[in-house]
Amino acid sequence: MSHYGITSEIRRLFGLSIPFVIIGLLLQQLLLVLSFGVIAYICYHLLNLRRLLKWLKRQRIEDIPDASGLWGEVFDQLSRQKRREIREKNRLQKVIGRVEATTSALNDAVILLNVNYDLNWWNQATERLLDLKPSDVGSSIINFIRNPQFVNYLESNDYGIPLALPSPSSQETQLEFQVTRFGEGEALLVVRDITRIYKLELMRKDFVANVSHELRTPLTVIRGYLETLEDSQDPNLQTNKHLQKGLEQMQQQTGRMTTLINDLTMLSKLETDRTGKGEQDVELKPLLEMICNEARTISGEKNHEINLDCNSSLTLFGNDRELHSAFSNLITNAVKYSHPEKTIDITVNINPTGNLIVSVNDEGIGIEQEHISRLTERFYRVDSSRSIRTGGTGLGLAIVKHILLRHDGRLQIESDYGKGSTFSCIFPAQRVGTTQV
Ligand code: ADP
Numbered sequence: 001m002s003h004y005g006i007t008s009e010i011r012r013l014f015g016l017s018i019p020f021v022i023i024g025l026l027l028q029q030l031l032l033v034l035s036f037g038v039i040a041y042i043c044y045h046l047l048n049l050r051r052l053l054k055w056l057k058r059q060r061i062e063d064i065p066d067a068s069g070l071w072g073e074v075f076d077q078l079s080r081q082k083r084r085e086i087r088e089k090n091r092l093q094k095v096i097g098r099v100e101a102t103t104s105a106l107n108d109a110v111i112l113l114n115v116n117y118d119l120n121w122w123n124q125a126t127e128r129l130l131d132l133k134p135s136d137v138g139s140s141i142i143n144f145i146r147n148p149q150f151v152n153y154l155e156s157n158d159y160g161i162p163l164a165l166p167s168p169s170s171q172e173t174q175l176e177f178q179v180t181r182f183g184e185g186e187a188l189l190v191v192r193d194i195t196r197i198y199k200l201e202l203m204r205k206d207f208v209a210n211v212s213h214e215l216r217t218p219l220t221v222i223r224g225y226l227e228t229l230e231d232s233q234d235p236n237l238q239t240n241k242h243l244q245k246g247l248e249q250m251q252q253q254t255g256r257m258t259t260l261i262n263d264l265t266m267l268s269k270l271e272t273d274r275t276g277k278g279e280q281d282v283e284l285k286p287l288l289e290m291i292c293n294e295a296r297t298i299s300g301e302k303n304h305e306i307n308l309d310c311n312s313s314l315t316l317f318g319n320d321r322e323l324h325s326a327f328s329n330l331i332t333n334a335v336k337y338s339h340p341e342k343t344i345d346i347t348v349n350i351n352p353t354g355n356l357i358v359s360v361n362d363e364g365i366g367i368e369q370e371h372i373s374r375l376t377e378r379f380y381r382v383d384s385s386r387s388i389r390t391g392g393t394g395l396g397l398a399i400v401k402h403i404l405l406r407h408d409g410r411l412q413i414e415s416d417y418g419k420g421s422t423f424s425c426i427f428p429a430q431r432v433g434t435t436q437v
Contacts, residue, residue, distance in 0.1 A: 005073025012069050016041070045071075061086065108192045115185035117141050117154060129191055131169050141189065144168060150177065157181075164194060174198040209268040212261045219261065223254050256391065263395040266325065267378070270402040281315040281433055282323055284348055284358070291324065292346065295331045302340035306331070310348040316356060317431040318407045326403040329396040330360040330423045336390040338364030338420075354429030361422040367415040375413060376401040400425075407431065 017037060024033035051065040052074070064079045066072075100123075103110050109126035113119060117140050119132070126132050130144055142151055145168050153163040159179045167173035176192045229237065229247055237243055285308075292306050299306070316323065327346075334344045342363040349357050367375070371382045379394040381387040387394060397411070400423075404411050408428050415421035 005070040008068070008072075009070040013041070108190055111141065111189040111191070113141055113187040113189055117187070120186075126191070129167070129173075129175065129193060145177075153177065154179065154187075164198070205268055205271050208264055209272065212264040212268065215257070215261055216265075219254060219257055223251075223258070226251050226254060256393075259391065260393045260395070263393045263399060266399055267395060267402065270322070270399065270406065275406045278319050278321075279317055280320070281317055281435075282320045283312075283435060284314045284316055285310045285312045287320065287324060288327060288346055288348070288358075291328045291331050294328065295335050295344070298332060299335045302335070304335055304338060304341065305343040306335075306346070307343065308346045310346070313434040314348060314350075314356070315433040315435055316407075316427055317433065318427075322403045322406065326400045326425065327358060327360075329400050330425070333396060333423070334360050334362035334364060334421075336392065337386075338362045350432065354432065356427040356429070356432045357424050358427075359422055359424040361420065363420040366417040366419050366421055367413075368417045369415075372413050372415060376411065 017034070020033050020037040021030065024030035027033060048065070048067055048071040051067075052071075055063055055065055055078075059082065061079065061082050064082070065075050067075055103123035104125075106123060106125055109129045110123045111119065111126055111130075112121040118138055119136055119141055121137075122132055132144065136144075142154075145165075147165050147168070149163060150165060153159075159181075162176045162178040164174060164176045167175050172195070173193060174195045176194045178190045178192075180188045180190075182188060226247065230251070237247075288308055288310055292308050295306055296304075331344065331346060338344060344363075345359075345361045347357075347359050347361070349359070351357055367382055371380075374380050375382075376397045378398045380397075381392065381394045384394070401411055404425055404427075408431065410426050412424040412426060413421065414424075
């Protein structure tokens with residue numbers, strides 16, 4: 001940093017004091033004359049200080065005072081700093097302008113909320129999607145989206161899955177809300193119009209439900225005729241090996257189609273029915289015992305050892321038919337994908353956080369890691385020929401996943417290829433109870 005101001009100021013002080021000393025000596029009043037000099041010097045500084053204060057009030061670059069010496073350096077520095085500040089301000093303004101132009105070009109609403117969920121800023125699309133007006137700055141977002149699901153989502157601090165809700169202004173419009181936290185508790189809320197996708201999804205669900213329903217009648221008729229033919233005492237039919245084989249295969253395939261239609265109907269029901277319908281405290285032990293007995297029948301000659309370990313007082317709040325279907329799918333899979341005589345263990349535990357875990361462990365063929373994340377997709381099979389041979393539709397685990405979601409639970413899959421698998425259903429503590437003794 002240069003000190004040219006100080007040097008020239010000292011030089012000026014010396015230069016000015018010489019005439020004062022000479023005059024003082026000539027008049028033999030050195031002290032008095034020097035005092036005049038000092039007063040004049042102080043006045044000069046006060047004057048410049050006043051100019052500085054005056055400039056600081058408005059801080060306009062073109063009004064910066066002009067001076068020499070120390071004050072010259074002060075004003076120069078100020079001028080440089082002011083120019084730098086203006087340059088930086090212009091740069092930031094350009095960035096803000098670009099961000100604003102980009103966000104206003106977005107079709108999605110982008111909203112900045114403070115820690116108390118008050119509206120700080122939003123882009124143009126927000127005014128269209130949520131009907132916000134400039135005067136709404138500072139109001140709480142909850143005044144505009146009053147749906148309790150939205151309030152719960154906002155306060156949950158778990159924003160992994162976006163929330164879909166009808167728009168507050170029109171039931172026809174479906175919106176998706178996604179929150180991201182940043183800074184010191186502030187939140188960025190992005191709202192997307194998903195009406196088109198939602199309608200397509202509805203159409204898909206309706207289509208699957210209708211197709212399944214429509215196929216049921218012709219299939220029942222075909223099955224009826226096949227059974228009549230099987231029971232027929234017609235000697236031509238009894239002796240004709242080709243016909244017998246054909247009939248057998250037709251029966252097998254219609255059986256598969258019936259299972260497929262039943263699974264599809266179940267899935268579309270799960271997707272369209274309201275959650276929470278017919279829920280009650282379900283006693284787990286009798287339910288699982290019944291499923292284990294059904295599984296033993298399916299196992300038949302394969303003679304799997306099926307063990308159940310469940311506290312007899314445990315209950316789970318849910319829909320017993322849906323829970324039966326979920327556990328039955330897992331236990332039946334364990335039978336289907338395990339070699340004869342192998343052991344299948346069904347255990348029910350409560351973990352330290354109070355969650356209930358129903359685990360189905362088998363010593364079966366196991367699943368390679370790369371398949372595990374995709375197992376709950378519809379029609380996903382690791383080995384489709386094996387699945388079809390065992391009567392699988394590829395929908396079982398999709399049904400399980402849906403049922404668990406409807407019970408606020410989740411499915412955890414662990415597997416060791418060639419050694420066996422464990423499928424665990426995890427339910428939240430608030431659904432778990434015990435029967436009164
Ligand atoms: P599927 O009706 O074909 O059994 P699922 O949806 O029930 O359909 O299961 C999907 C796939 O996951 C199955 O095709 C099978 O490959 C694999 N799978 C499911 N359970 C087990 C298990 N206990 N052991 C090994 N593989 C399994």
